[in-house]
Amino acid sequence: MQTIFVMVKCELGEAYDVADAAVQTIEQVSEVYSTSGQYDLLLKFHLDAEADIGRFVTTRVQTLPGVKDTFTLITFKAFT
Secondary structure (H helix, E strand, O other), X not given: OEXXXXXXXXXXXXXXXXXXXXXXXXXXXXXXXXXXXXXXXXXXXXXXXXOOHHHHHHHHHOOOOOXXXXXXEEOOOOXX
């Protein structure tokens, strides 16, 4: 299992629709947060260990209607 975070910049006025679409259509989504600053949303995904992260982001996240730009953070270890 690998965890990634994707920061999403949305078209103006589209952030809530993008968040809803992500939750409704991407089964790997774990959490979605609205944020302030350069990006509008922070999405957390849990992917299978063998998943191609680049392909996942470009085909599943960047293609959501209203997405303007993304920035992906790949994680290594969770500390609890």
